[in-house]
Amino acid sequence: MNFIFDANLPPGWAGAIARLGNNRFDPGQIGEVVHLTDKFPANTPDIDWLTALGQERGARWTIISRDNFRKQKGAERQVQRQYGLSVFVLQKSWASKPYWEMTAQLVQWWPRIVDQACATERAAMEVPWSTSGRFQQI
Template sequence: MNFIFDNNLPPAWPAAIALLGQDKYESHCHIGEIIHLREKFNANTPDIAWLMSLGQDKATQWTIISRDGFRKQNGAERQVQRQYGLSVFVLQKSWASKPYWAMTSQFVHWWPRLVKQACETERVAMEVPWSISGKFSQI
């Protein structure tokens, strides 16, 4: 399982999460790369292009973390997600209004649950609420 963080999330998050989680995952869930989008694609790459590229990479299973609901282009982005079986976790809109450190600490709280959900369910599209007592909801 590999994770890629969208451009709308802080570039420091993937490296920090990778270091914090090193060797801390359940044995049945192998975590590979945890990267920011800019490590694999140019920052201005259209969503459709990088989504298709990830989907066509049959050797690697990618899970996308984003604040973007992928609702642009008349749903074409969501269609690509479904077509290629990409999993995506979208942070609820309320995350955007939070200060950087509050958002970062809350994401660290959510990370183990997010990894567990990604490992247990293929082709998932879930919204991540702000409240840690909340539950993922299907999108």
Template sequence: MNFLFDNNLPPSWAATFVAASQRKFPAAWLADVHHLREKFPAGTPDVFWMEALEREMPWTIISGDSFRKGQGAERRAIRAYGLSVFVLQASWAAMPYWAKLAQFSLWWPRIVELAGTVKGNTVEVPWRLSSGFRTR
């Protein structure tokens, strides 16, 4: 599985989690991890890069964006292209940077394990681990 952190998350997170994950997951679970800006120019419309990722399947997107803009074009693209998307719930936005990084590190193994099973869906990642994932 390939993972892409979008522009709503810090570019350093991709490098952080790929480094932290080496030798922790089977190679088939974690093939490649990038930040959006490593693969596409800044400002590339969501639907464009989603379509491009579809040609390089399988990809999982990690986002702080709810993909509700553009009259649903992004959500239709997620379904049509069979992308797995994990969206941080709105409650994450109010948290300080280091708290977000620490909390995401607790969610990361669960995201990696679940990524291949949610194709064409968006899964909300709540702040609290006890809340569990919610598919939208």
């Protein structure tokens, strides 16, 4: 499973999570963990990068975002489903938290995000702020 952090999230999160967590999971459970700007120009339209990820042979991608995936515009939703892309959207309450609190909370959530992403395809889940909460399908 590969993970891509959307452009609306701090670029450093992907690298930090990759370095912190990959050796704590089963071998082969996690592939790449990258920020959108590591693979595509920052201004790439969503439909273009979603399609490109979906068309990568042998790669399963999960998107981490705090973006409009809640609304699931028609074409983007169709591409997500067509290629089996999953998305985890940070609940709106995350945006009001200080950077380091958000970072620490993401680290707390990361093992659950990985487990859920590996167990499902085409999932669209909201990640609540509280680690005592549960993913909500969106």
